[in-house]
Amino acid sequence: MMNKGAIVELFKDRRVLVIGDAILDVYLSGISTRLCREAPAPVVSLQRREASGGGAANTVVNLAALGARPSFATVIGADPAGQELREILEGAGADTTPAIIDAGRRTPSKTRISASGSIIARIDEGVSDEVSPHAHDALAAWVRRNASAFDAIILSDYRCGVVECRLVEALREMPARPPLIVDAREPERYRELEADVLKPNYEEVCTLLDLKPLPGSERVAQVMQQADVLLERSGAKAVFATLDADGVVVVERDRHPFYLPTRARPHSRSIGAGDSFVAAMTLALCSGARPADAAAVAQTAAEVVLDKEGTAVCKADELLRALAGGGKYHDSITTLSRQLDELRRQGRRIVFTNGCFDVLHRGHVDFLRQARRLGDFLVVALNSDASIRRVKGPGRPINTLQDRIEVLSGLQCVDALVAFEDDTPIELLRQLRPEIFVKGRAHASQVVPEAELVKALGGEVRLIPSSGASTGQLLSRIRGETSSMLLRDDGYRS
DSSP states (O other): OOOHHHHHHTTTTOEEEEEEOEEEEEEEEEEOOSBOSSSSOBOOEEEEEEEEEEEHHHHHHHHHHTTOEEEEEOEEESSHHHHHHHHHHHHHTOBOTTOEEETTSOOOEEEEEEETTEEEEEEEESTTOOOOHHHHHHHHHHHHHHGGGSSEEEEEEOSSSSSOHHHHHHHHTOTTOOOEEEEESSGGGGGGGOOSEEOOBHHHHHHHHTOOOOOTTHHHHHHHHTHHHHHHHHOOSEEEEEOGGGOEEEEETTSOOEEEOOOOOOOOOEEOHHHHHHHHHHHHHHTTOOHHHHHHHHHHHHHHHHTSOEEOOOOHHHHHHHHHHTTOBOSOHHHHHHHHHHHHHTTOOEEEEEEOOOSOOHHHHHHHHHHHHTSSEEEEEEEOHHHHHHHHOTTOOSSOHHHHHHHHHTOTTOOEEEEEOSSSOHHHHHHHOOSEEEEEESSTTOOOTTHHHHHHTTOEEEEEEOOSOOHHHHHHHHHHHHHHHHHHHHTSOO
16 A cells, blocks of 8 residues: 555656646625615625636646646637636646637636625536537547557546547547546446546436435445446446545445545535546556555545635645645635534534644643643644744754644544644634633743733633643754764764
8 A cells, every 4th residue: 555645746747638628717706785776686896806727627727736747638719718718727837739729619618706705696608619620620630649648638528518529539549548537527428438437426427327316325335336337337447436525436347346435524615626536536546556545645635625615726735734634634724714613503612722843742742632621622733844944943843744744633632733824823813713722831920922812802821831841852862862873983982
């Protein structure tokens, strides 16, 4: 079994070709305090416009964010939306030279309008426009000439017209085809391709197998019981069936189905977690990971995206931290705050502490255990590496943030981990509003700078006496013993 962090390290510079539908996702956000005169519709005062790659383009930017070198074979219109989408893709580090420009077609775009945090409308443009025969021919010809040079191919079909028979024929007839991953709204259309991996969601599985959708965790048993039929109907060598909050089922030929649950989280407004899953899964398989390990890495990438909002991506460093944190580490303060609000509604008290926790020792463990006993859920905020260097000097930290997350995640008393870049956790405290803020104390008169804010937010400050152990003492002892060993090795001391 490969170490999952080592798998991610192998993602760098993998060449992956994505073939599919390019969509521009646009988000118009504002506030609304009144209805318009013409109709009972909200008047939105626009505050922000954001655009990102959607559809197969989101798979491309996820691949780039994970360190790969993706190329995008698609059809884009000669319009402002197409130009903006190309700029987004190239800015992310993707190669768009395979993209065919179709002057007679609008680039598909989906514009979501939100008022005070709630989406109230979506405007679709160009989604149903036909791709010209010339563009189809040019795209299929490019694939025939170049696709064999890649480490893997992802076929991402959002039913916007790019993927059709000429392209499928080009893939089917390739003499030395790289591993092919199919992520399609209608997977039955690609049975003849005999894909290496099919990645359907639950709705697509039900359509493929003519199944009646079941609620909740019953879906897991339903998919696992249909494993052989799923392989036969799809024509794929393996199927990674994603089941939203119920995890993923991995089906392979001549093997028992494998089920991987996911960690629970508050409702997410993110879009594109499936694209993040496909990107990470593809890169993991290219890097030699077993399907079970590839599923774990891919699911963690999807969880990172579910902690965000809008059309989001998972970056390599975020994935490494999430894998190291075993589900305890939170990249998104917003999601952690929602989780804490839910815990409060259940009557549970939140305890918060912060520190470097650079070289974990007995004093740290004793302190964290005592802190956890003061409430029901312990959040530990870690200084970033840059923050520690500012506070402790250029020789620190000894252990990187990723290493510190992994070590602290192994402590049962720690419920959640978060990092901060500032020298103090003031902004974190404003957002998380813990009931109890805990610090260690060297003596009773110690001043806690954050105390005034914590009390203003309705919390209390608790000081836990020190056990006497310290990182500074430990490092001095290590350095002293190392120096003695060097002297003995040089023959100056016995």
